[in-house]
Amino acid sequence: MSKRSATAAAAAAAAGDEAANGSSPDVLALLTTGWKLPVQRRDDTVVGEPYHLAEIISKKEMGGGKFAFYVHYVDYNKRLDEWVEQDRLDVSQAEQPVKKDKDGLSRAKSQLNMANASSVQSSRPGTPGVGGGGGDDSDAAAGAPSGRDRMPGRGRKRSRLNDGSASAGGHIADEAGAPPGEPSEGAKTSQAEAEAAAAAAAEEERKRDRPRNPQRSHGSLSSGHHDDVVSRMKNIQTVELGQFRLKPWYFSPYPLELTKNPVLYLCEFCLKYLRSKKCLQRHAEKCTLRHPPGHEIYRKANLSFYEVDGRKNRAYCQNLCLLAKLFLDHKTLEYDTDPFLFYILCEVDAHGCHLVGYFSKEKESRDDYNVACILTLPSYQRRGFGKVLIEFSYELSKVEGKTGSPEKPLSDLGLLSYRAYWSDTILERLLIIYNNAKIQAPDKVISISDLSLMTSMKSEDIISTMQHLGVLRYHRGQHIIVITGEQIEKHQVSMKKRSARIDPVCLEWTPVDWVKRGKW
Secondary structure (H helix, E strand, O other): OOHHHHHHHHHHHHHOHHHHOOOOHHHHHHOOOOOEEEEEOOOOOOOOOOEEEEEEEEEEEEEOOEEEEEEEEOOOOHHHOEEEEHHHEOHHHOEOOOOOOOOOOHHHHHHHHHHHHHHHHHOOOOOOOOOOOOHHHHHHHOOOOOOOOOOOOHHHHHHHHHHHHHHHHOOOOOOOOOOOOOOOHHHHHHHHHHHHHHHHHHHHHHHHHOOOOOOOOOOOOOOOOOOOOHHHOOOOOOEEEOOEEEOOOOOOOOOHHHHOOOOEEEOOOOOOEEOOHHHHHHHHHHOOOOOOOOEEEEEEOOEEEEEEEOOOOHHHHHHHHHHHHOOOOOOOOOOOOOOEEEEEEEEEEOOEEEEEEEEEEEOOOOOOEEEOEEEEOHHHOOOOHHHHHHHHHHHHHHHHOOOEEEOOOOOHHHHHHHHHHHHHHHHHHHHHHHHHHHHOOOOOOOOHHHHHHHHOEOHHHHHHHHHHHOOEEEEOOEEEEOOOHHHHHHHHHHHHHOOOOOOHHHEOOOOOOHHHHOOO
16 A cells, blocks of 8 residues: 555544545545545445445535545446545545556656665775765765766766665765766676666556557547546536437537536537527527438338438538537547438437437448447437447448448447347348248258348358357357257347338438549
């Protein structure tokens, strides 16, 4: 435990129950960004374990000597981050963050400083330097470089390192003293080993901090994270969109003056953001849109899809990206919407087309991605619209005569949605093939390439899904597909829940070859 952490724990213990409840002003004054401590969640119903380890992201004073803290629960999704009052903190177990320099080399530098201290002690000459002050001063100076080898600025830096390690050896570096003696062979070896150990530790920390999967940076909302404090905090409290009021999950870069209001008002047709209900009412009288700007390419019952060009309708698409960022953590907002097409799913009634969700795709995708970003608004989630969006993206790929896949890596919710759709589609297709084969061709052989052509799914997505389901097995020198009765029953139950399906007959769309067109 670090010195300040021990101090905080000692202060909390001395304060007794008052500190344990987070009301000790001395302990709370120490807590700042980066500290970790147990915090009681508001919706926690677990008996006996009401506290969860959380990291403090920000802190503000509420008046009367009280504080509020914005915390992130460790191992939980960022959508659960929240402001908590001080009485929900258990400061008796507070942990201070480990300080690092800008390169994250704190451990390596500490090892190097310790090595410098040991080299200073091991290279002490037997007699004082000629003309030197003798005693401790000359002993310490023996570890510094000679005057002829010292380059401008290096002596001062080395002096700081020696000053930092003086307490260990009990010596004080005197840069103005006599010329130092040459270090011994043992000191040179110790110094080389220390530098090698420091370099190895630095490389290890860089590898640990480096992301395992490099993220794409050219998607409409391409994957990535912002680690600065501002973007880690929710800046919008509530969003009013049509008849729904939504609680945002994440940060979105709306104008600063709008983040200070308790409610952000959006026009449900053009998605323009406004500061008050009165402004929204005045805007509604002038807004002529009753559906997304673009071409309607699909209509069946009360569901409709519109294709919106990001270059021709920049304002609408940028407003859509700002709204999407409130509910997508693994995405980085890009204001350049020109290279993308947006496919908007709407629910149609007598008042107009109401936004349900959308997905975007690149006009020219080098990796054959058919989805760059996908979102179903929280007010329409758990109603099967996510699978409708995914199914529609693959129907477009079928018209194009290509196989497609979403941009990788997928977010946690995105992976669940796609894996559920892939499982339903593959099992549905396999059962159709099996039932037909029993009558027409009992010895029919099916390959992964055949499934890819039927579904427009990438072969790697089919293989990973079949491995996840456990239906792909190796038997007597060949791969076979085994589907159990339990899997068939679960599949049938899942398909009954899908009330909304895409009908290819209702799709009126002609793909554009953007490469031949030469411009967006």
